[in-house]
Amino acid sequence: MIKAIYPGSFDPITLGHIDIIRRIQPLFGELEVVVANSQRKHYMFSLAEREQLIRDNLPAGVKISMCDGLITDYAEKIGAQVIVRGLRAISDFEYEFAMFNMNKKLKEKIETMIVFTRPEYSFVASHMVKEVAHHDGDLSNLVPPNVAQALRKHIQSKKGT
Ligand code: ADP
Numbered sequence: 001m002i003k004a005i006y007p008g009s010f011d012p013i014t015l016g017h018i019d020i021i022r023r024i025q026p027l028f029g030e031l032e033v034v035v036a037n038s039q040r041k042h043y044m045f046s047l048a049e050r051e052q053l054i055r056d057n058l059p060a061g062v063k064i065s066m067c068d069g070l071i072t073d074y075a076e077k078i079g080a081q082v083i084v085r086g087l088r089a090i091s092d093f094e095y096e097f098a099m100f101n102m103n104k105k106l107k108e109k110i111e112t113m114i115v116f117t118r119p120e121y122s123f124v125a126s127h128m129v130k131e132v133a134h135h136d137g138d139l140s141n142l143v144p145p146n147v148a149q150a151l152r153k154h155i156q157s158k159k160g161t
Contacts, residue, residue: 001029004082004113007036007071011043012147013054014129016121020086024115025059028082032063034074044130044154056146072107083110088117088125 006021010033025031033054037047045053047066054064067074075083083103085096100112117124120141129142133151140148 002027002082003030003032003078003080004028004084005032005034005071005075005078005080006084007034007067007074009036009041009043009126010050010054011045011126012050012129012143012150013057014121014124014126014143014147015141016086016088016117016124018057018144019118019121020084020115021062022059024084024113025062030063030080031061032065032078032080033058034071035064035066036071037066037068039068045150049150053147053150057144070106072103072110075110076107081109081111083112085112085114086117087114088122 004024004027006024008017010017021031021033035047035050035054037043043050051064051066058064065078071083075081085099087093087096096112096114100114103110103112124142129139130151132142133139133148133155139151142148143151
């Protein structure tokens, strides 16, 4: 059985991420979405919030966990052979290629699988979604309803302070 992980910041999860999760789930015996939590990154949503927003949109059978260390160490620890990453455009390529090479150096046995985004989600990025939300734009084609609600709530609370 091949076990895969789909790691990311998911700050917040978007329809693009969800599309990838749905498409890759049938390819693996087990799939785990891994929420990365780096001390050096500044997130809009806390780890618990990001996890909850994902959990509400996960297809049955997909697991969720968090990782605050090296993703390759985590993959090895849980016995995952594959790391899945999404690719939207050429602009993602350099970063994903560098990450693949580093991960390969760290753990030779772990493979990276790149899945292309559907065209309708190729412009959807978490940071852009936050920008749209800041300007009160339409989020309905970008994120699921619970995420749109959380974004609005978060932005309202910041404006109120
Ligand atoms: P990271 O900080 O690790 O890049 P993200 O949450 O931004 O975390 O992305 C996690 C993974 O999902 C990455 O492989 C990224 O390229 C991919 N991804 C991001 N947005 C989309 C999208 N709209 N469609 C498909 N894949 C995406």
